[in-house]
Amino acid sequence: MDDHGFAPSNQPILYVLDTNVLIHDPNALLNFEEHHVTIPMTVLEELDKLKVGKHSVAAECRQAIRLIDQTLGDASPEDVESGVPIRRGKGEPKGFLSILLNKRTEPxxxxxxxxxxxxxxxxxxxxxxxxxxLRVVLVSKDINMRLKARGCGIAAEDYSTDQLVDDVSLLSRGYHTVTGSFWERVSKVDTRQDHGRTWHRVQLTETFPGVHMNEFIIDEQGFVGWVKGVKADELLILDLHQEPLMHQEAWGLKPRDIHQALALFALLDPDIHLVNLTGAAGSGKTILALAAAIEQTMVSKRYKRIIATRSVQGLDQEIGFLPGTEAEKMEPWLGAITDNLEALHMDDENAHGSVDYILSKVPLQFKSLNYIRGRSFQQSLILIDECQNLTPHQMKTIITRAGSGSKVVCLGNLAQIDTPYLSAPSSGLTYLTERFKDFPNGVHITLQGVPRSLLAEYAEAHL
Structure with missing residues (x-):
């Protein structure tokens, strides 16, 4: 099987790309190895309609069109119809790209x-x-189109080259919970003190499955360790001590459980440049990130500003029709941020006044994702909410905007994908979690529970 799950054969396959594949990944045509890729004229027309504007889809369309143009070069109309070799860098061309014209016989x-x-x-x-x-395979992110094609006797598959896991339950949670005591699994330990911190170099009696850099180990006896080195059956662990973790505070907010404590620890650590928080609705992702962001811009002055953005299905297309400045246009979509600001100040005499006061004092900017493309942010804390609705390509586009001294915080819930052509395994949030699991300056935590309310907790479990 190749990357797409198709059975191998000596005869090249003709892969027909749908528009949504090129929007999902503008470089998709490069990922079909020695096979023949064709783009229907109808798809080119759809890309042409969608390429105008500042919304993110337009940017993906323009990039896809540029790559098609670059690949076809100055080929003759006959070559464009029969297939032009696809060049990837300086290597030998591999596979062909053609345009599928609308001319047909009359079946x-x-x-x-x-x-x-x-x-x-x-x-x-x-x-x-x-x-x-001829082995023809339609490649589309649209499940309904794939069903229609199969109903007509045409093979159809999802585009899954950038899908790194088939089952999101296999994704790392960012920590490993050990029954009993962690030390029962240790055959040899070398402990040292360094600048008030306790380090353990441990050899395990059995291999610890799937441990990665910057993951945490929590046992039932109260031990919390941060994995800072992985080598076969040997781990380098920083002892974090549960008591100080649970007593951390950011802008008056304290963690409710050990998972929130680990998230807050990562959010406040200056050496962690990417924090990826996932979890069910109400598990505290946004409020923790916001409290840590305000603490580090207002109190410790580590960052000059907070840039808050979120992926909202339809926002890019609809934002132009809302009245007001960009900040005013973004406000309805960033209600989650202002709701959490109110929650942080609910004990104040005038909570609404507090929020307005904070918004006037905190260098907090609401930006659309379009604004973030092509920019570079220095000494900024970038909060990206609803990351589950981003494609892997969009996720890369945004994270590469982080300049020196900046931190990116990605928040999302894989159970709440609102984009018709994304699923949990193909989401940019899943892609990020899997790709960054060995990044020495990144932490991923899956938050647990629904501390929002008893009603929310019951609804999450029973509805």
Missing amino acids: ANLLPEHLNDNIIINQLIDLHARDPE
């Missing part, structure tokens, strides 16, 4: 052609009728 159309999806499927039926030996 009876299986599907009415009032939809672009149907036009593409009918073209593939025609291709297959003309050459039954």
Whole structure:
């Protein structure tokens, strides 16, 4: 099997790319090895319609169009139809790219052609009728289009080159909970003190499955260790001590459980440049991140500003129609941030006045994702909410914006994906979690429980 899960064969496959694949990954045409990739004329027309504007989809479309143009170069119309070799860097060209024209013989159309999806499927039926030996596979992120294609006898698959895990339950949670005592699993330990910190170099009696850099080990006896080195059956662990962890405070907020304590610890650590917090609704992701952000801009002055943004399905297209400045346009979409500000100040005499006061004093900027593209932020704390709705390509685009002295905090819940062409395994949040699991300056924590309210907790479990 290759990356896409298709059975290998000596005969190259003709992969037909749908528009949503090129929006999901503008470089998708480079990922089909020695096979032939074709882009239907209908897809080019859809990219053309979507390429105008400042929303993120337009940027993906423009990038995809540029790559198609660069690959085809100055090829003749005949070559464009039959296939132009795909160059990747300085190596030998591998595979071919062609444009699938709308001309067809006249078989009876299986599907009415009032939809672009149907036009593409009918073209593939025609291709297959003309050459039954040709192995044609439609690649689409749209499950309904794949079902329609299969119903018409055309093989169809999801685009999964950037999908690193098949089952999100296998993703790291950022910590390992050990029954009993962790020390029962240790055959040899070398403990040393260094600047008031306790380090353990331990050899284990059995291999500890799937331990990665910067993950935590928690046992039932109160031990909390931070893994700072992994080598076969040997771990280098920093002893964190549970008591001081649970007594941390940021802008008046204290952690409610050990998982929140570890998240706050990572958020406040200047040497951690990426914090990735996942968890169910109400597990405290946003309020912890916001409290730590305000603490580090107002009190310790580690960062000059907080940039808050979130991925909201439809926001990019709709934001232009909302009245007001960019900040005012973003406010309805960033209600989660202001709601959490109110929660942080609910004990104040006038909570709403406190929030307005904080917003006037804290260098907190609400920005759309479009604003973040192409910018570089120095000494900023960048909060990205609803990360589960980002594609891997969008996630890369945003995280590469972090300049020197900046920290990125990604928040998301894989159970609440609102984008029709994303699933938990293909989400940018899953991609980030898996890709950064050995990054020495990054921490991932999956928060537990629903401390929002008894009602929310019951609803999460029973509805």
